[in-house]
Amino acid sequence: MDDPQARPHGGDGQFVRSLTTAERDAEAARLRSLGWTYPRIAAELGFNHRADAWNAVQRVLKDTVREAGEELRTLELERLDALYVAASEVLEREHVTVSNGRVVDLHGSPLPDDGPVLAAIDRLLKIQERRARLLGLDAPTKQNISISPERAAALEQLVEELGEQ
Template identity: 45%
Template sequence: MGRSPEQQEASARQAAEVMRLRRQGVTFEAIGRQLGVSRQRAHKIYTDALKAIPAQEVNEYRAEQAERLDEMLRRAYEVLERKHITVSNGKVIYLDDEPMEDDAPTLMAIKTVLAIEERRAKLLGLDTPVKQQIGGEVQVTYSFEGVNMDGLR
């Protein structure tokens, strides 16, 4: 039995809202809570909506996502290149009369850069699976239980 025009319109509105929220970077869990569905259902609505989008729009979506990633990457590199000093209890920590550098923000920026690059690779399909061939001789022996082998001959 087909869906009524009202149901189809409600589904289309829901899919549009899922796409809008996802483009803003909202998680599937948060989208599900907002729409009153499970995280899995929100993801399914999203993937179904993506499948329905013509190829040109998919390319535009990828370009839009790549631009967002570029901006995030630019900001992460700004943090990475900045000098960070160690502060404890509101006071700068000194080592040999020089402010001690804090490596934590730098390491977090590196982690962020890697996460952005991983996302970009997934978005653009850069991480293709690697085929592996396993070699060697394998001998298989079959054993039949409960079968009279003499009766089969």
């Protein structure tokens, strides 16, 4: 690209966009939505190549999807918070056993009913599990496994032998 601010910065090679580049990306996406071709967008916005115009539009699309996803995630977390509060209130209430429309009495005191408490605990756990999935807390972690050159050679030899059979 001809915009030096759009090039990777630092030693990590990450793409860093300036405000100017972000605005130009947005304009490229707007023009594309009007049916413009990538070569025409590149010429209009001063990109060196048609691929630069395509990349600009792709960045906008990716950011738009990410923003919409974050908004949805926030909404879902708020809903889960409300459900968690409601289930917690059920858990904290006193529950008594009722039979034939009457409170069951045990030595002068109402017999506690553990059913609603256990159901509230189950519901709280389900809400926590959903929250963990939504936040990616239970996602598998990537492992970097390396083997010695000797073991790599032995593995290659084994694969070749298996391929011959």
